[in-house]
Amino acid sequence: xxxxxxxxxxxxxxxxxxxxxxxxxxxxxxxxxxxxxxxxxxxxxxxxxxxxxxxxxxxxxxxxxxxxxxxxxxxxxxxxxxxxxxxxxxxxxxxxxxxxxxxxxxxxxxxxxxxxxxxxxxxxxxxxxxxxxxxxxxxxxxxxxxxxxxxxxxxxxxxxxxxxxxxxxxxxxxxxxxxxxxxxxxxxxxxxxxxxxxxxxxxxxxxxxxxxxxxxxxxxxxxxxxxxxxxxxxxxxxxxxxxxxxxxxxxxxxxxxxxxxxxxxxxxxxxxxxxxxxxxxxxxxxxxxxxxxxxxxxxxxxxxxxxxxxxxxxxxxxx
Numbered sequence: 001x002x003x004x005x006x007x008x009x010x011x012x013x014x015x016x017x018x019x020x021x022x023x024x025x026x027x028x029x030x031x032x033x034x035x036x037x038x039x040x041x042x043x044x045x046x047x048x049x050x051x052x053x054x055x056x057x058x059x060x061x062x063x064x065x066x067x068x069x070x071x072x073x074x075x076x077x078x079x080x081x082x083x084x085x086x087x088x089x090x091x092x093x094x095x096x097x098x099x100x101x102x103x104x105x106x107x108x109x110x111x112x113x114x115x116x117x118x119x120x121x122x123x124x125x126x127x128x129x130x131x132x133x134x135x136x137x138x139x140x141x142x143x144x145x146x147x148x149x150x151x152x153x154x155x156x157x158x159x160x161x162x163x164x165x166x167x168x169x170x171x172x173x174x175x176x177x178x179x180x181x182x183x184x185x186x187x188x189x190x191x192x193x194x195x196x197x198x199x200x201x202x203x204x205x206x207x208x209x210x211x212x213x214x215x216x217x218x219x220x221x222x223x224x225x226x227x228x229x230x231x232x233x234x235x236x237x238x239x240x241x242x243x244x245x246x247x248x249x250x251x252x253x254x255x256x257x258x259x260x261x262x263x264x265x266x267x268x269x270x271x272x273x274x275x276x277x278x279x280x281x282x283x284x285x286x287x288x289x290x291x292x293x294x295x296x297x298x299x300x301x302x303x304x305x306x307x308x309x310x311x312x313x314x315x316x317x318x319x
Contacts, residue, residue: 016097017090017097017098017261017263017264018098018099019090019098020090020092020098020261020263020264021263023263025262025263026259026262026263026264026265026266027262027266028259028266028267029267029269029270031258031270032270034272034273034295035256035258035270035295035296048078048119051078051115051118051119052078052115055111055112055114055115055118056111059078059079059080059081078115078119079125079126079127079161079299079300079303080112080115080116080124080125080126080127081096081126081127081128081129082108082109082112082126082127082128082138082141082142082145083101083104083108083128083129083131083138083141084101084102084104084105084129085097085129086098086099086100086101086102086129087099087101087129087130088100088101088129088130088131088132088133089130089132089200089201090199090200091188091197091198091199091200091201092196092197092198092199092264092265093188093189093197093198093227093230093257093260093264093265094260094264095260095261095264096129100133101129101131101133104134104138104141108141108145109141109144109145109147109148109149110148112124112126112145112148112149113145113148113149113151113152113153114152116149116152116153116156117152117153121153121156121304122155122156122157122304123156123157123158123159123303123304123307124149124153124156124157124158124159125159125160125161125299125300125303126142126145126146126149126158126159126160126161127160127161127162127299127300128141128142128161128162128163129163130163130164130200131163132166132200135168136165136168136170136171136174137163137165137166137168137171138163138171139165139168139170139171139172139174139175140174142160142162142174142175142178143174143175143177143178146158146160146175146178146179146180147178157181157182157304157307158180158181158182159180159181159182159184159223159300159303159307160175160180160182160183160184161184161185161186161299161300162175162183162184162185163185164185164201164202164205164206164209165209166200166201166202166205172209172212172213172216173216176212176213176216176217176220177216179217179220180220181220181221181307182220182221182222182223182251182303182307182310183210183213183220183221183222183223184222184223184224184225184251184299185206185209185210185223185224186224186225186226186253186299187203187206187207187224187225187226187240187244188201188225188226188227189226189227189230189232190226190232190233190236190237190239190240191203191204191236191240192232192236193230193231193232196265197230197265206224207243207244207246207247208247210222210224210244210247210249211246211247211248214247214248221250221251221289221307221310221314222247222248222249222250222251223249223250223251223252223253223299224244224249224251224252224253225252225253225254225255225297225298225299226240226253226254227254227255227256227257228254228255228256228257228271228279229256229257229267229268229269229270229271230257230265230267230268231268231269237254237279238282241282241283241286241288242286244288245286245287245288249288250288250289250290250310250314251288251289251290251291251292251306251310252283252288252290252291252292252293253291253292253293253297253298253299254276254279254280254283254291254292254293254294254297255293255294255295255296255297255298256270256271256295256296256297270295271295273294273295276293276294276295276297277293279291279293280292280293289310289313289314289317290306290309290310290313292306
């Protein structure tokens with residue numbers, strides 16, 4: 001990849017990932033057959049894209065370059081990314097733009113609710129960039145978005161995928177009080193890889209955040225996910241499972257890391273489908289109510305169907 005900086009035009013074009021521009025290229029091995037997907041071309045995909053654009057919304061599907069965008073948008077399933085398209089952190093795996101974000105859009109919660117209504121979503125997923133520049137990390141904006149969806153789409157269940165609200169006292173409590181149906185916060189990788197993959201975060205803070213949600217409201221489902229193929233060892237993945245179960249997390253997702261550009265962290269290995277199946281079997285044995293583990297698993301992939309299965313699993317153990 002070559003990052004071009006325009007020094008001729010009156011208005012300079014800022015590179016998408018300025019903090020990564022000077023890194024040497026990191027080469028990944030060729031993708032195996034099981035990781036390939038078709039380019040999106042369906043009418044449903046186009047309809048979803050139009051609704052997203054008409055409401056001036058950002059989706060993590062586009063910003064993160066999700067490989068499942070064609071499948072999900074064809075079914076009119078989109079994951080909304082609130083608080084802008086610019087993140088204050090620069091994680092080595094992430095394709096979301098890094099920089100200083102603009103002010104929050106006070107009308108955004110209403111626009112998300114309107115798009116949820118137009119798409120006819122029975123289960124909606126809302127995520128965000130990290131907003132370390134805000135006193136509450138964007139917690140109140142999350143709460144207002146949840147409230148707006150509840151008001152316009154009272155039968156829609158709501159799943160949120162939040163940042164870690166690191167050093168934002170009281171932020172988690174604001175979001176939990178809004179009572180999302182699912183509270184997701186991804187660990188992303190094993191502790192030993194944090195310095196190179198997720199340097200702005202703290203592993204045990206993220207574990208504690210998930211544990212705290214259950215302490216505030218045990219009825220909220222909690223969820224977390226990791227990527228594999230970043231240089232982790234199998235025993236480290238199993239330890240993450242144990243740490244999440246200690247925090248009473250209900251739902252675990254495990255997917256293959258895919259390198260967005262050569263300036264991002266390299267794929268160290270493509271984990272085989274059989275290995276993913278093995279992880280899923282072990283995770284269920286450790287007590288998770290729901291597990292999704294496959295090369296193309298992503299946090300919000302099949303979120304609606306998975307939520308129904310999560311509810312059924314809880315009901316089964318309550319009998």
